[in-house]
Amino acid sequence: QGLYEEALIQFEKIKDMDFQGMYQLGVMHYDGLGTKEDPEKGVAYMKKILNSDSPKARHLKFAAAYNLGRAYYEGCGVKQSTEEAERLWLIAADHGNPKASVKAQSTLGLLYSASVLKDLKKAFFWHSEACGNGNLESQGALGVMYLYGQGVCRNTKAALKCLREAAERGNIYAQGHLVEYYYSRKFYSTAAAVAKRITENDDIDVLAKTTDCLPTYVAKGVAMAAFYLARCLQLGLGVQQDQAAAKKYYSKACLLDPAVAADLELAANLGRI
Secondary structure (H helix, E strand, O other): HHHHHHHHHHHHHHHHHHHHHHHHHHHHHHHHHOOOOOOOHHHHHHHHHHHOOHHHHHHHHHHHHHHHHHHHHHHOOOOOOHHHHHHHHHHHHHHHHOOOOOOHHHHHHHHHHHHOOOOOHHHHHHHHHHHOOOOOHHHHHHHHHHHOOOOOOOHHHHHHHHHHHHHHHHHHHHHHHHHHHHHOOOOOHHHHHHHHHHOOOOEEEEHHHHHHHHHHHHHHHHHHHHHHHHHHHHHHOOOOOOOOHHHHHHHHHHHOHHHHHHHHHHHHHHOOO
């Protein structure tokens, strides 16, 4: 905290001459680093950078637009507006430019997957751009879209390539979907072994920070793994039957993501899994 406070003082001194200093101040005020949280002030600095004509601000505009989009989406420091968030993220994403905000490209993929602006073809486009620029979250999302034919023709080969590569790089959501795939193909011992490995580390925030993936999707991945491991243990599929352990993992799935657990339980009750 002391280091943040010292940095804040230094950035305040140079902010009028140095756009990088202004940008850092914006982030610190928005997130409350070394100072009291003041999202309005953070937003004001980001707007100054985005609207500046100075060539010295050019390299920061994509990042500023991404952060402003986040502020509008969350309604933090400004009035909430998903449409304004979309507009700003499109500026930040810059048609998939690898030197623009890759985070904005991935975020647009997520935005078009699940919000009021749902458009799976657009989601697939933006996840493809972000994945091509190295984004791990989008690589996992692409695998799922290929696997279930969402916004693109179903392609199991492409799906498994994306999911396996993303899983190897630490994407928990991709790992959870691989467990589901192995289980559906009756590779029960593989499904159980992969699921056991995933559920051993369930500190969602640490996993999200380490992989730079959203905590929500990390939790979904671990919840899927826990549910399928519980199913294997309950029925003795690929592992020795153990009702007590099954109960423990079912509970874990419910705690991590009640919606995922409820959907899978319904599928199990209907005999789909």
